[in-house]
Amino acid sequence: MLKRSLSLLFMMVVISLLVACGSDSESSNDAADENASNEETDNNSESTGSGEGGTLEIFSWWTGAGEEDGLLALIDLFESKYPDVAVENAAVAGGAGTNAKAVLAARMQGNDPPSTFQVHGGAELNESWVAADMMEPLNDFYEEYELMDKFPEELIDLVSKDGNIYSVPVNIHRGNVIFYNKAVFEDNGISEPTTLDEFMDVLQQLQDAGVTPLAMGDKEAWTATQIFENLLLATLGPDDYRNLWTGDVAFDDDRIVEAAEYFKTILGYVNEDHASRNWQDAAQLVGEGEAGMTNMGDWAKGYFSNDLELETNVDFGYFAFPGTTEDFMVITDTFGLPKGVEDPELVKEFLNVLASAEGQDAFNPLKGSIPARVDADPSKYDEYGTDTMEDFQNSNLTPSLAHGSAASEGFLTKVNQEVNIFVTQQNVEQFIEKLVQAAGDL
Amino acid sequence: MKLTKDQLMAALFLAPSLLLIAIFVYGFIGWTGWVSVSNWNSLMPDMSFAGLKNYLYLFGDYRFQAGIRNTIFFTVLFILSVIVLGLSLAILLDQTKKGNAVFRNIFLFPMALSFVVTGVVWQWLLHPSTGFNRFLQVFGIQPKWYTDTNILAGFQWGSIEFGLPVAIIAVVIAAVWQMTGFSLAMYVAGLTGIDEELREAARIDGATEFQIYRKVILPMLTPITMSVIIIMAHISLKIFDLIYAMTGSGANFVTDVPGVYMFETTFRGNYYANGAAIAMIMLILVAVFIVPYLIHSRRGTS
Structure with missing residues (x-):
């Protein structure tokens, strides 16, 4: 008798669990709403009387050294202004954002968006969430807080689609930078090249000197794609480089063939074990003087100073990718306002902190990036930072392909694959043909 | 009733x-199968029917062809090595009763690691400019291991060069290092199960030690070999973590496998339908091994 009632009890528990699961997966919509209302009531009970309150969930992939400190500083700043708000740091680690993007896609598709999330300005924002009509326009927000003239116009264009602004940029990284070993350059009497032809000469000089001219770590193909995009920028110039992504310049253009030829030449000067290294391992070769230069976005600066403990402009130097000295390949992290969040006004308060000079100056020195605002306080940044801030205001801003700003992730994945094949096969004709094919996915 | x-x-x-x-x-x-015949190749679901479009795309795709080639050579080399090494070590252990347990444990230890750990360790051991090559320098040989882009005995087939990718050998070494302990344990169990009287009988009939193994013991180990093949085949056809941690898809996709391609095309490129199609093809590949085995073993028991 006891046995039977026990087993019946067990069955009931199992069945009720199943029913709960079933309703959850059938209508994640309702579940999300339910959660939301639960959270609301929770918060109301926590902060009775204040009128403010609520929860703010900040979604990002900032979990590494430096970037996490920056994010926490931002959250601290926000909490000091809004002590009643419970901030949830929903960062997802791993895969340079790949894991986070997969989680985000699942949540957005299930109508359970975070309050605000990290997204690169450009196609990664516009061609995905904006195109799917899942983001709120922020034009009113920009006007209310008088932000229109606080960011460069070209940057606002990057986070806009059809005249509507969809996110707030918090930082800027530069992709067209070459870092080099000062001692290696000085020993061989080499000066910083500014044109592609000078660059080819420098590569040859370093080769003759018995140094690996260019360190590359393409265990993940985007590092090689980054070299190619900088070559595209150099041969096409900023205007036609931008036109490439709108389809106004075709991928079998002569200047793109030229860029591929340069790419091929450059590949003759890279370290033999490039396929086994990531960008940090490649930067290390430069730090140790085994290689002369490496092309990397300027987050590598933090790696040189903090991890390799090298001194800026003493041990290592930097210059813009030859042929692109007037241009600035922009990688910008931005935050927007998804549709269907529980408290849009609260999210806007956070975006306002994020957009403020105070917020940007709290975040960027720690992250090792420069502020997206034009009026930030230069004294808070190091030598590299102030240099870059000046360049940022005086250059043509162009979106990076390798970091998802220029074209959709789908197109980028295909380009990465073709670049990976090209690095080994070095067949220019076939490469161009494949790029033209992939351009159908633009 | x-x-x-x-x-x-x-x-x-x-x-x-x-x-x-x-x-x-x-x-x-079923859901994956449905997605694989849909047009869902962007962030937002689009479940309209696409027929076999995604499959056709994959079969014409350079990266997918390379992945299938690598899987075939990886699977063959991996299973052969695991069986030969596992069996040899098991027979050696069987010969010497002393220290048997100690060695068995030593060979089994790598099994306790996850493939990710194995991948990271072997990535450095077989790194062309650090690891094991520092030692080989003494002899003047510098293999490029998993960065080697050569294809042995290659010929043009589809859009790829079909042949043994040299780079995959490095991955096989790591996988064999980890999984040999498993086949060793299986064979040790099999050997202990063989009655000593059988060997005695063979000896009395005048068989040499070698003949005993060839004619008596090996045939009795056949069911074990079958199990090892099935278990190893489903590991190697689905392999993802080892490759992902150790080499990635490799230069010119010499170490790419369908699992890695599926992950990247789905979660980086948002080609959900293509990714689902890769998953279905992998399922079919594994089923080709598993289903006959299941049918066979069901017949055996009933």
């Missing part, structure tokens, strides 16, 4: 797990 109380209780107790398996295994296999 009337069910007894016992049968009713049994059915009740089985129901939850049957239901869960039906939903979370077969339900999702």
Whole structure:
């Protein structure tokens, strides 16, 4: 008798669990709403009387050294202004954002968006969430807080689609930078090249000197794609480089063939074990003087100073990718306002902190990036930072392909694959043909 | 037909797990199959019917062809090595009763690691400019290991060069290092199960030690070899973690496998339908091995 009632009890528990699961997966919509209302009531009970309150969930992939400190500083700043708000740091680690993007896609598709999330300005924002009509326009927000003239116009264009602004940029990284070993350059009497032809000469000089001219770590193909995009920028110039992504310049253009030829030449000067290294391992070769230069976005600066403990402009130097000295390949992290969040006004308060000079100056020195605002306080940044801030205001801003700003992730994945094949096969004709094919996915 | 109380209780107790398996295994296999014939190749779901478009795309795709080639050579080399090494070590252990347990444990230890750990360790051991090559320098040989882009005995087939990718050998070494302990344990168990009297009988009949192994023991180990092949085949056809941690897809996709391609095309490129199609092809590949085995073993028991 006891046995039977026990087993019946067990069955009931199992069945009720199943029913709960079933309703959850059938209508994640309702579940999300339910959660939301639960959270609301929770918060109301926590902060009775204040009128403010609520929860703010900040979604990002900032979990590494430096970037996490920056994010926490931002959250601290926000909490000091809004002590009643419970901030949830929903960062997802791993895969340079790949894991986070997969989680985000699942949540957005299930109508359970975070309050605000990290997204690169450009196609990664516009061609995905904006195109799917899942983001709120922020034009009113920009006007209310008088932000229109606080960011460069070209940057606002990057986070806009059809005249509507969809996110707030918090930082800027530069992709067209070459870092080099000062001692290696000085020993061989080499000066910083500014044109592609000078660059080819420098590569040859370093080769003759018995140094690996260019360190590359393409265990993940985007590092090689980054070299190619900088070559595209150099041969096409900023205007036609931008036109490439709108389809106004075709991928079998002569200047793109030229860029591929340069790419091929450059590949003759890279370290033999490039396929086994990531960008940090490649930067290390430069730090140790085994290689002369490496092309990397300027987050590598933090790696040189903090991890390799090298001194800026003493041990290592930097210059813009030859042929692109007037241009600035922009990688910008931005935050927007998804549709269907529980408290849009609260999210806007956070975006306002994020957009403020105070917020940007709290975040960027720690992250090792420069502020997206034009009026930030230069004294808070190091030598590299102030240099870059000046360049940022005086250059043509162009979106990076390798970091998802220029074209959709789908197109980028295909380009990465073709670049990976090209690095080994070095067949220019076939490469161009494949790029033209992939351009159908633009 | 009337069910007894016992049968009713049994059915009740089985129901939850049957239901869960039906939903979370077969339900999702069905869902994946459905996605694989849809047009869902961007962030937002588009479940309109696409026919076999995604499959056709894959079969013409350079990266997918390379992945299939690598999987074939990886699987063959991996299974052969694991069986030969496992069996040899098991026979050696069988010969010497002293220290048997100690060695068995030493060979089994790598099994306790996850493939990710193995991948990271072997990535450095076989790194062309650090690891093991520092030692080989003494002899003047510098293999490029997993960065080698050569294809042995290659010929043009589809859009790829079909042949043995040299780079895959490095990955096989790491996988064999980890999984040999498993086949060793299986064979040790098999050998202990063979009655000493059989060997005695063979000896009395005048068989040499070598003949005993060839004519008596090896044939008796056949079921074990079958199990090892099946288990290793499903590991190697689905391999993802080892490759992902150790080499990535490699220069010119010499170490790419369908699992890695599926992950990247789905979660980086948002080609959900293509990714689902890769998953279905992998399922079919594994089923080709598993289903005949299941049918065979069911016949054996009933």
